[in-house]
Amino acid sequence: MLEGKQVSLRGLELSDVDELMRHWNKKEVKRFLLAFTPHSIEEERDWIRNTWKRRKEGKSYVFGIILKSKNLYIGNVEVSIMNPISRRGLIGIAIFNTDYWSQGLGSEALELIIDYAFYTLNLHSVELDLYENNERAYSCYKKVGFVETGRRRQAYFSDGQHLDAIVMDILASEWKKKKK
Numbered sequence: 203m204l205e206g207k208q209v210s211l212r213g214l215e216l217s218d219v220d221e222l223m224r225h226w227n228k229k230e231v232k233r234f235l236l237a238f239t240p241h242s243i244e245e246e247r248d249w250i251r252n253t254w255k256r257r258k259e260g261k262s263y264v265f266g267i268i269l270k271s272k273n274l275y276i277g278n279v280e281v282s283i284m285n286p287i288s289r290r291g292l293i294g295i296a297i298f299n300t301d302y303w304s305q306g307l308g309s310e311a312l313e314l315i316i317d318y319a320f321y322t323l324n325l326h327s328v329e330l331d332l333y334e335n336n337e338r339a340y341s342c343y344k345k346v347g348f349v350e351t352g353r354r355r356q357a358y359f360s361d362g363q364h365l366d367a368i369v370m371d372i373l374a375s376e377w378k379k380k381k382k
């Protein structure tokens with residue numbers, strides 16, 4: 203369990219699937235994610251089981267984001283190991299409960315997982331990417347300390363449009379300096 207002020211992060215349980223399914227298939231939630239089709243309860247249960255397997259294999263670490271004041275599961279955040287030699291990680295985040303967007307909760311969850319990436323997993327850098335029109339995510343990532351490093355031109359296709367993927371990253375040294 204990783205403890206923040208407003209949110210904590212914990213491993214997923216199969217019983218989380220009901221809350222996930224209340225929100226996960228909404229178009230506004232999936233719009234900026236690489237998730238193009240609706241998912242069934244059984245597919246989500248399999249996904250949760252797979253998070254346990256990948257964690258045991260040391261490949262990725264998925265946490266549920268819990269709103270502490272309501273003990274409510276509102277999203278997921280993940281760090282996966284992209285390159286074990288250079289110790290680079292890849293971060294992904296989705297707050298699926300739209301009632302809780304733009305309240306600083308995504309930033310807090312990211313701060314917790316970046317701490318975990320650098321101070322527990324001993325990664326050297328972490329990156330993420332986003333659709334060029336995901337303005338909320340861009341503001342959130344900049345606020346946390348991610349730096350834009352480039353674009354994969356027209357790498358994504360969404361709502362009939364080819365969109366750039368903006369790539370952002372942060373080095374462990376930058377994070378540790380920022381936290382001092």
Ligand SMILES: CC(C)(COP(=O)(O)OP(=O)(O)OC[C@H]1O[C@@H](n2cnc3c(N)ncnc32)[C@H](O)[C@@H]1OP(=O)(O)O)[C@@H](O)C(=O)NCCC(=O)NCCS
Binds near residue numbers: 235297304309310345
């Ligand atoms: C992206 C996401 C994780 C961000 O989490 P969040 O809790 O909403 O973000 P935060 O509140 O910490 O930060 C968002 C910032 O963007 C700002 N913002 C909101 N809408 C905006 C917009 N249209 N344009 C620019 N900035 C915007 C907010 O004001 C806030 O900045 P502030 O704290 O300085 O006021 C969350 O919104 C989410 O899961 N969205 C859907 C899935 C998704 O897009 N995942 C990311 C895929 S790369």
